[in-house]
Amino acid sequence: MELVVPDLSGPVPISGSTRLYAVLGAPVEQVRAPSLLNPLFARLGIDAVLFPVHVEPDAFAGVLHGLTRMKNLDGILVTIPHKAAALRLADEVSPAAEVAGAVNALRREPDGRWSGENFDGAGFVRGLTEAGHLPGGRRIVLMGAGGAGSAIAAALLAAGAAHLTVCDPDAARLRELVARLEEHWPGRATGEADPPLGEADIVVNATPLGMRPDDPQPFSVRGLPPRCVVADVIMKPRETALLKAAAALGHPIHHGAHMLDHQLDLYRTFFRLDAPPGQ
Amino acid sequence: MELVVPDLSGPVPISGSTRLYAVLGAPVEQVRAPSLLNPLFARLGIDAVLFPVHVEPDAFAGVLHGLTRMKNLDGILVTIPHKAAALRLADEVSPAAEVAGAVNALRREPDGRWSGENFDGAGFVRGLTEAGHLPGGRRIVLMGAGGAGSAIAAALLAAGAAHLTVCDPDAARLRELVARLEEHWPGRATGEADPPLGEADIVVNATPLGMRPDDPQPFSVRGLPPRCVVADVIMKPRETALLKAAAALGHPIHHGAHMLDHQLDLYRTFFRLDAPPGQ
Numbered sequence: 001m002e003l004v005v006p007d008l009s010g011p012v013p014i015s016g017s018t019r020l021y022a023v024l025g026a027p028v029e030q031v032r033a034p035s036l037l038n039p040l041f042a043r044l045g046i047d048a049v050l051f052p053v054h055v056e057p058d059a060f061a062g063v064l065h066g067l068t069r070m071k072n073l074d075g076i077l078v079t080i081p082h083k084a085a086a087l088r089l090a091d092e093v094s095p096a097a098e099v100a101g102a103v104n105a106l107r108r109e110p111d112g113r114w115s116g117e118n119f120d121g122a123g124f125v126r127g128l129t130e131a132g133h134l135p136g137g138r139r140i141v142l143m144g145a146g147g148a149g150s151a152i153a154a155a156l157l158a159a160g161a162a163h164l165t166v167c168d169p170d171a172a173r174l175r176e177l178v179a180r181l182e183e184h185w186p187g188r189a190t191g192e193a194d195p196p197l198g199e200a201d202i203v204v205n206a207t208p209l210g211m212r213p214d215d216p217q218p219f220s221v222r223g224l225p226p227r228c229v230v231a232d233v234i235m236k237p238r239e240t241a242l243l244k245a246a247a248a249l250g251h252p253i254h255h256g257a258h259m260l261d262h263q264l265d266l267y268r269t270f271f272r273l274d275a276p277p278g279q
Numbered sequence: 280m281e282l283v284v285p286d287l288s289g290p291v292p293i294s295g296s297t298r299l300y301a302v303l304g305a306p307v308e309q310v311r312a313p314s315l316l317n318p319l320f321a322r323l324g325i326d327a328v329l330f331p332v333h334v335e336p337d338a339f340a341g342v343l344h345g346l347t348r349m350k351n352l353d354g355i356l357v358t359i360p361h362k363a364a365a366l367r368l369a370d371e372v373s374p375a376a377e378v379a380g381a382v383n384a385l386r387r388e389p390d391g392r393w394s395g396e397n398f399d400g401a402g403f404v405r406g407l408t409e410a411g412h413l414p415g416g417r418r419i420v421l422m423g424a425g426g427a428g429s430a431i432a433a434a435l436l437a438a439g440a441a442h443l444t445v446c447d448p449d450a451a452r453l454r455e456l457v458a459r460l461e462e463h464w465p466g467r468a469t470g471e472a473d474p475p476l477g478e479a480d481i482v483v484n485a486t487p488l489g490m491r492p493d494d495p496q497p498f499s500v501r502g503l504p505p506r507c508v509v510a511d512v513i514m515k516p517r518e519t520a521l522l523k524a525a526a527a528l529g530h531p532i533h534h535g536a537h538m539l540d541h542q543l544d545l546y547r548t549f550f551r552l553d554a555p556p557g558q
Contacts, residue, residue, distance in 0.1 A: 020330055020332070027295075035294055038293050066346060070332045
């Protein structure tokens with residue numbers, strides 16, 4: 001007879017001494033940060049909890065202000081649609097966040113100021129590379145010039161993409177992103193109303209289209225060349241309508257989950273999440 | 280060989296769909312609400328988490344505003360020193376909260392308004408009664424005219440106390456409390472600078488004195504008549520210096536924990552915490 005020892009190491013119970021982290025989005029049901037970071041806290045023996053916050057854009061500044069005034073709250077994650085607003089409200093931001101025009105993590109510094117960082121781009125490129133889809137030298141089409149799209153654009157060019165075409169129905173924010181990219185990587189990024197799908201090696205959806213069951217697809221996969229990689233940043237559902245359609249036509253696909261999987265170590269370093277002394 | 284089956288029913292893991300409750304105080308390390316309500320959520324199979332928020336008085340209004348704008352947050356508990364401020368900021372309050380001048384629970388109503396209730400008084404009197412210290416017909420001295428003190432004053436008079444003397448170094452708030460009590464129970468409550476300990480049947484500490492190791496005691500137990508009951512509302516430490524000193528002189532003592540123990544059912548009803556259908 002074998003004894004199966006159950007894992008009883010579950011979450012640290014929440015008490016008055018528990019430190020706080022929050023993740024803000026609208027909607028927020030799909031965020032995976034709570035199910036990734038809370039088990040990490042438990043593994044490290046850190047008395048902390050990350051909770052999801054559903055906040056609409058008109059209330060974002062007020063909610064963020066309230067969170068930063070909680071003395072036992074140490075960190076904030078920000079997701080769609082608040083990443084650009086978070087950049088404007090941070091006391092200081094990293095160069096990566098500056099270029100991306102978006103912040104997805106805020107940390108309380110020892111002097112009480114809140115500094116913003118962006119890991120979307122680095123996390124996405126790390127995931128893409130580890131899946132064997134190296135962006136270096138490739139022609140890439142990116143749908144969406146919002147927070148995630150901007151961060152991914154900067155990271156793809158930093159990783160050596162030959163050319164990047166960004167598409168977004170908001171002409172003003174598209175123009176602004178291309179201008180920021182042009183400063184750092186002149187001549188390698190353009191903005192287009194219609195995606196040049198026929199020449200793409202990799203196409204990335206960085207719009208929110210695909211989160212809701214009745215969303216239209218961000219583009220038609222029928223115009224893609226054979227072997228073109230189709231990547232999505234949407235994490236829930238894992239198999240978006242776009243990825244299903246691409247897979248049905250034989251395209252290699254890349255799931256949104258990879259972006260966050262590869263951000264976990266980056267978050268851990270940023271939030272200085274070390275096991276307490278003696279563990 | 281006996282098989283011991285471990286209880287694996289632990290907390291529901293936190294995900295993006297988890298509903299939120301918060302408890303606000305300064306300090307907040309001592310609050311027991313997280314360790315009482317989170318296990319209750321787990322027992323009922325409710326996907327919700329209560330987290331502690333440390334907020335100083337100058338930031339209370341901003342933090343409360345931010346919390347009420349979180350669309351997935353359903354309830355707020357308030358403890359020292361924010362109960363009077365919570366009354367002012369609630370959209371509507373119950374009669375019990377109105378008389379107490381303090382709110383310790385806020386609930387989001389279906390129309391989006393936030394209504395405030397106060398369970399300190401009812402919880403305290405229920406605990407005192409179940410411990411055999413019936414307040415009816417007794418002469419009672421109450422130290423502290425703040426949020427907890429005001430709520431307890433109203434509940435003690437409602438429960439038939441013969442006379443209540445309230446003491447507080449803040450003369451203005453003491454006068455205001457006695458005026459509110461006088462409206463409902465004329466001639467049965469007075470405010471005094473010095474507690475008339477020699478004639479008391481029950482003395483209640485409703486000040487924060489005793490939470491910190493170097494706090495002075497709220498009054499000297501040496502002046503109490505024999506058999507006078509000494510009650511504290513402080514929950515942590517359980518054995519305050521006051522209760523230790525009273526016990527050493529042979530007085531019956533009543534711990535602060537009873538107040539919250541007897542509030543749990545009241546909170547459950549107020550927040551409409553029922554097991555999901557089918558459980």
